[in-house]
Amino acid sequence: MSILLNAETRVLVQGITGKMAHQQVTDMLAYGTRVVSGVSPGKGGTNVEGVPVFDTVQSALTYQPIDMSLVFVSAARTKDAVCEAIECGIRRIVCVAEFMPVHDVISMLARTRSVGAVLVGPNSSGLISPGAAKAGFYCDEVCMPGNVGVITKSGTLSYAILMEMKKAGIGATTVVGVGGDDIRGTTFCDCIAMFEKDDATDVILLVGEVGGEEEEKAADYVKNNRGKPVVAYVAGQTIPPGKSIGHAGAMVVGNRGTHESKIRALKAAGVHLAETIDQVPEIISALT
16 A cells, blocks of 8 residues: 555646656656646647646646646746645645745645645655655655655655665655655654554654754654654754755754754654664664
């Protein structure tokens, strides 16, 4: 099984005619993802790798039902694209845009939450349910099907960890890139709750980093909702205060979001901690 995305999920790509989106659609189709339609205003009537393109989400829906939208447009246009998808009834949305204006993100979250929609991102690396489907930047080279549910802030860091897991013969049910911005839609806690309900997931892996309070909140959730074993790796042990390691939210400000505070909270919650990337598969193997 999986969460959010499987082989039957019908995916719409907003901004499908862009260069990056075109490349990802090509890879998604090759992987077996059901990319059923795309939207690019002014490009209706064309196609991308055989996928029909429409001017609006509403017109795409008249062609075929849609379960998820992958939003591949610029940060300045993302809020409008997400709201268009929501207004048309799509309830699972993946947003990959970086450098989104904070007020736009707040507005998007308010809209998605008001209708009970799931927004993954912004600044998401996407999702992949290995062997079934992918939406975004993940590829089959870095992962394999298995029994570990992976939740990550960092795409690049998760690629490295997934590769180490694959070398050890350990795979994933679904990998969810929640994004590295300080304000995001789907959280670690949201994903933990979903993986707890997934019969195929036996272990949950958190890939975190300094900045924000996501890991501390996840620790509180795990502590108060004892369930499947949770493993965590938190990057940024040596980052000095006020310095970012790439993501907008990956910054230590004063005593907030430090590596030490995250490790302390996760340890107190009974989470199994990896100090290095290559320790992750060793810990998971000991738990299964």
